[in-house]
Every structure is written in C-alpha cells, then in structure tokens.
Amino acid sequence: MIGQNLKALRKRKGKSQEDVAIAVGTNRSTYSGYENGVASPGIEGLLAFSGFYDVTVDSLLKTDFSSFSEADWLHFEGSWKKEAKGSSLRVLTAVVDTQNSEVIEMIHQKARAGYTTGYSDISFIKDLPIMQLPFLSKDKKYRAFQIEGDSMLPVPSGSYIIGEFVQDWTMLKSGTACIVLTKNDGIVFKVIYNELQENKGFLLVSSNPVFEPFQVKVDDIIEIWKFVTLISSELPEGGMNSEDLVEGIKNIQKDVRVILNKLSKA
Known part of the structure; x- marks a missing residue:
C-alpha cells in the first residue's frame, strides 16, 4: 500500500518523481522503486514523506489514498481544521463532588x-x-x-x-x-x-x-x-x-x- 499511497499523494500535490526525491533527500531511481513496490522506505524515509506530504506515518501505512475521490481528499485535507476547532465535540471525562459540583x-x-x-x-x-x-x-x-x-x-x-x-x-x-x-x-x-x-x-x-x-x-x-x-x-x-x-x-x-x-x- 505504501507505494500506491506515495504515488497518489505525489499526483495530488502535482509533483514529479524527481521533485519528491530531491525534497526527501534521495534519488529518482530509489523513489521510483518505492512507488513501484520494488523497495520500501525505512523509518527515516517514512518520516521524510510524512513531513513532505503533511500526513502521519500511520496514515501513510494504513490509509488507502489511491482509492480517494475528490470528496475524500477535501474531507481529509480539511479534517485538521475540524479537529482544531473542536467541531466534533471533545468529550471530557470528569467527576463531581457530593454537591454535584465539578472538582x-x-x-x-x-x-x-x-x-x-x-x-x-x-x-x-x-x-x-x-x-x-x-x-x-x-x-x-x-x-x-x-x-x-x-x-x-x-x-x-x-x-x-x-x-x-x-x-x-x-x-x-x-x-x-x-x-x-x-x-x-x-x-x-x-x-x-x-x-x-x-x-x-x-x-x-x-x-x-x-x-x-x-x-x-x-x-x-x-x-x-x-x-x-x-x-x-x-x-x-x-x-x-x-x-x-x-x-x-x-x-x-x-x-x-x-x-x-x-x-x-x-
């Protein structure tokens, strides 16, 4: 999945393989191998891609970006704003005293x-x-x-x-x-x-x-x-x-x- 994700993210960002390779500190041949599934990036490589594409390593490994529709992309790219604003209410677990007052x-x-x-x-x-x-x-x-x-x-x-x-x-x-x-x-x-x-x-x-x-x-x-x-x-x-x-x-x-x-x- 990592190869498909790298390709999908690169195309979404409108970059060439050479552009991405330079940005993450590798060469185009090595990067091409990642996209084609010939090789897999190590932890340092994953962190570099995470920073470049502004996604978590967990998302790189588990989210299938290759299947994203335009609506999926817009939702994914805007999700941080919803999280920052607390749009989906943050549930806070708390206790109260015998007078039902928060402590x-x-x-x-x-x-x-x-x-x-x-x-x-x-x-x-x-x-x-x-x-x-x-x-x-x-x-x-x-x-x-x-x-x-x-x-x-x-x-x-x-x-x-x-x-x-x-x-x-x-x-x-x-x-x-x-x-x-x-x-x-x-x-x-x-x-x-x-x-x-x-x-x-x-x-x-x-x-x-x-x-x-x-x-x-x-x-x-x-x-x-x-x-x-x-x-x-x-x-x-x-x-x-x-x-x-x-x-x-x-x-x-x-x-x-x-x-x-x-x-x-x-």
Whole structure:
C-alpha cells in the first residue's frame, strides 16, 4: 500500500518523481522503486514523506489514498481544521463532588503516564486525588498537572499547573503557556505558538533555552489546558514569591521571542 499511497499523494500535490526525491533527500531511481513496490522506505524515509506530504506515518501505512475521490481528499485535507476547532465535540471525562459540583482532578507525576491513555476512562479519572479552588470560575473546567524537570523555569519541578480546558484550539494566542497532552510526547508544559494555518499545528517552546522548540501537529494532540495559576511547595533560589512565579509565567512569551530570534540568526 505504501507505494500506491506515495504515488497518489505525489499526483495530488502535482509533483514529479524527481521533485519528491530531491525534497526527501534521495534519488529518482530509489523513489521510483518505492512507488513501484520494488523497495520500501525505512523509518527515516517514512518520516521524510510524512513531513513532505503533511500526513502521519500511520496514515501513510494504513490509509488507502489511491482509492480517494475528490470528496475524500477535501474531507481529509480539511479534517485538521475540524479537529482544531473542536467541531466534533471533545468529550471530557470528569467527576463531581457530593454537591454535584465539578472538582479539579490532580494528575501527579506517578499518574502522568496513566493519564496519557486513561484520560477518557472514568474509572481512572475518578481515582485521581481532587481539590477545589473557590476563586476559579464555576463555568469552566480545570485540571491540575504536576510537572517535572527544569524546562519551564522559573516554575520549580514538582509544581502543579492549574489549566483551563480549551475546546477550540484555533482561539489560542501565540505566547500562551499551556499543558498539552500529545499521543507521542505525553504531558508537556510549554509556551505555544499558533502555526495552524502554516503547519497545521503548534510550535512548543520552553522558557529554558537549553531545550529546543519542537512542532506538534493537530492530529497528535489529545487535549490542551491553558495556564491559569500554579501551586508549588518550594521557591526558586533568590526568594521569589508565588506572585513572582505567576508573573514569571506571564512573561515567558517575552523570553521566548528572544530565544526564537537567536535561533533564526544561528
């Protein structure tokens, strides 16, 4: 199927075999062998084709593009927009207290791996520890994620990030700090840059310049929770108080712009 898919995608994009071969770093003879089924691309080749055609490796291997009608193509090419806008309502599993009020489920470090697969499992969600913050809006859904590592300084490792559930990802502004649940990277806390129109995804950036930015496509994202506040049992060196920590998060976007400027000049 991979050969037929490569041919169908190439024709859809209006490219020659030579064009595609150059774009993915191979020669026309090798590429022609892929299309004709004489040879199969390795994982690096699949990733290159995935990036060039802007489709997932899973789609390359399992979706029969050769059978697509024009309507199928239009639906497939526009599916990322529906997913980003949450047109097919995102179903969020949640629990309530004895007064039927929503609570804030806490995903601690040991539960992070389980949440990646159990986010929609009520039996998993109901066993999570819970809390309530009366100053938060009762009309929105919140969840607390414990982070680890130093990629988002000045937020200390072990802090809980309180995030607001985001239904429509297209409304997220660049420079917003968010918890992002992805299929490949699990739970990450990053500053996001909206690249939906250009790349059908987001650029995720750490405030710590040691960590390189990376892109994530819409079809790799499961949930996004916009930063609201944080809870931490420790302060970073220098005696920064909790208000400074929150302010630090709000100013991360300024630091990120500096990082991106340096990267673009490198």
